[in-house]
Each structure stands twice: as C-alpha cells, then as structure tokens.
Amino acid sequence: MNEIYYAIIAVSVIGVICAVLLAVASKVMAVKEDERFPAIRACLPGANCGACGYAGCDGYAKALVEDENVKTNLCIPGADAVSRQLSELLGVGFEDVVEQVAVIKCKGDCTVTSEKMDYYGMKSCAAARLLYGGMGKCTYGCIGLGDCAKVCPNNAICLENGIAHVDTRRCSGCGMCTKTCPNHLISLMSDVEKMLVTCSNTEKGASVRGKCSHGCIGCKKCARECPVGAITVENNLASIDYDKCTDCGHCAEICVTGCIMHEDFSGIHRVKAAE
Numbered sequence: 521m522n523e524i525y526y527a528i529i530a531v532s533v534i535g536v537i538c539a540v541l542l543a544v545a546s547k548v549m550a551v552k553e554d555e556r557f558p559a560i561r562a563c564l565p566g567a568n569c570g571a572c573g574y575a576g577c578d579g580y581a582k583a584l585v586e587d588e589n590v591k592t593n594l595c596i597p598g599a600d601a602v603s604r605q606l607s608e609l610l611g612v613g614f615e616d617v618v619e620q621v622a623v624i625k626c627k628g629d630c631t632v633t634s635e636k637m638d639y640y641g642m643k644s645c646a647a648a649r650l651l652y653g654g655m656g657k658c659t660y661g662c663i664g665l666g667d668c669a670k671v672c673p674n675n676a677i678c679l680e681n682g683i684a685h686v687d688t689r690r691c692s693g694c695g696m697c698t699k700t701c702p703n704h705l706i707s708l709m710s711d712v713e714k715m716l717v718t719c720s721n722t723e724k725g726a727s728v729r730g731k732c733s734h735g736c737i738g739c740k741k742c743a744r745e746c747p748v749g750a751i752t753v754e755n756n757l758a759s760i761d762y763d764k765c766t767d768c769g770h771c772a773e774i775c776v777t778g779c780i781m782h783e784d785f786s787g788i789h790r791v792k793a794a795e
Contacts (some may be wrong), residue, residue: 558599559609559720564595567696569696572594592607592612596618599619599789621693622706624706625719625720627734628719630682633732634657645667647664657731664679668684668700670695676688691788693708710762713762716781716783717779724738734779736777736779742771747768758779
C-alpha cells in the first residue's frame with residue numbers, strides 16, 4: 521500500500537516541478553506582442569485572400585506593426601475604409617486604395633463555340649483540363665465547371681451558357697478566383713477601366729476562327745485605329761495599355777469578332793460609395 525502512496529507523491533512532485541518550469545519558461549521565453557497588433561488585425565476583413573501580398577490577414581497585420589515602410593492601402597477587399605482605420609491606428613497619412621475587380625478574358629460561351637468531347641469526370645475545371653485541355657474546342661477558353669465560383673466569397677461569379685461570368689458589382693477584388701482558374705483566364709483590373717479584351721487564345725487567326733467566332737484573330741485593326749496607341753497585338757492576341765487608354769470605345773466598335781468589350785466594371789466598393 522505504501523508503494524502506491526509513494527508513486528502518487530512522486531508523480532505529484534514531478535507535476536509541480538514541471539508546472540513551475542513551464543511557468544518560468546513562459547515568462548523568460550515569451551515573445552512580446554505589439555499591443556497594436558490585435559487592433560490592426562481586427563480592422564482587416566479576414567478574407568485571408570493574399571491580395572495584399574502577405575500570407576493572410578495575420579501576415580499583413582504583423583508586417584504593419586514590424587515595418588513602418590509597409591503601406592496601409594494594400595487590402596483590396598477592405599478598400600478605403602480599412603486603409604483609413606489602419607492609418608489612424610498607426611499614425612500615418614491615409615493612402616487611397618486602388619479598387620480592383622476580377623475580369624474573365626473569355627466570352628466563348630455555347631453560342632459562339634462548341635465542345636470537342638463529352639466529359640463525365642469530376643465537376644472541376646482543374647480535373648477536366650487534364651483530359652486534352654478540357655471539353656471545349658478552344659483549350660485556352662473557360663472550361664465552365666465553376667472552380668472560380670466555388671471559391672468566391674461574395675458569390676460574384678456564376679455560370680451561364682457554359683462559361684463563368686463575374687458580377688463586378690459584387691466583386692471585392694480579393695483575387696481568389698485568379699489563383700483558382702487552371703487556364704489563368706481571370707485577372708484583376710482597376711474598376712475604373714472600361715475596356716477589356718475577352719479572349720486569351722494566342723493561336724493564329726484561322727485556327728481561332730475554327731474554334732470560337734468570338735476570339736481574337738490578331739488582325740491588328742484595333743491597334744491601327746486606336747487614336748492613342750493603347751493597343752498592341754503580340755502572339756496573335758490584342759492587349760490594352762490602360763495607362764494610355766482613354767476609354768473611347770472605338771476599338772470595341774470596330775473589332776471584327778466583337779471580343780473587345782466597352783462596359784462599366786465598377787466594383788462593390790465603388791457602387792456602395794455612389795449610393
């Protein structure tokens with residue numbers, strides 16, 4: 521019976537010693553947290569999208585308190601409201617956020633292109649792409665199984681006529697969809713821009729024509745007639761230099777396949793500000 525008591529006492533003593541050691545270690549080895557960190561972290565939206573360039577909201581908050589050179593206007597989903605709060609907490613000047621929206625550089629829906637095969641696999645763009653580049657004739661185009669829609673936190677993406685569409689009025693510019701699209705068709709664009717080339721096919725014009733009547737055929741008509749020289753054609757695909765573009769819309773009017781759009785791409789923050 522005494523052996524049992526001795527064992528209980530020994531375990532209790534060891535437990536007390538370990539507890540004391542842990543308490544001492546927690547004090548001696550503790551890493552002090554900047555008292556501003558919780559307040560800064562509370563300002564951030566918690567999307568953990570990485571649009572700021574850091575590993576989630578915690579990473580951005582830590583960078584803000586540790587490096588005075590880190591800007592307060594990097595949170596795209598938080599927009600100006602978050603930038604203003606961060607500036608006040610850190611005692612620095614307010615910097616405007618360049619609001620962005622996601623745009624899909626493909627309009628090859630079922631009315632202008634067709635499928636080359638029947639697909640019965642996983643309902644995932646990434647999975648379908650592994651099988652001959654997807655079921656569509658154009659392997660550069662939207663596969664249309666909605667991987668981007670599944671990750672959108674604002675339900676800003678839907679599937680219509682076989683391809684994905686972005687409702688920019690709901691888009692916060694987090695960029696999660698851009699990382700998900702296996703064909704890299706989705707990119708972020710300033711929501712004040714009004715022109716967009718909705719094609720990503722770099723094949724020659726004849727090949728594009730045979731796959732999608734809406735695709736860019738690299739004819740260079742838009743580049744020749746742009747009054748400010750904002751359009752160039754490289755690798756058989758037109759691209760717009762937004763630093764030069766004046767949103768006149770002339771390129772959209774003369775595009776022979778209609779792959780250049782002239783629209784209002786205002787995002788959720790700009791829409792809310794106008795209300």
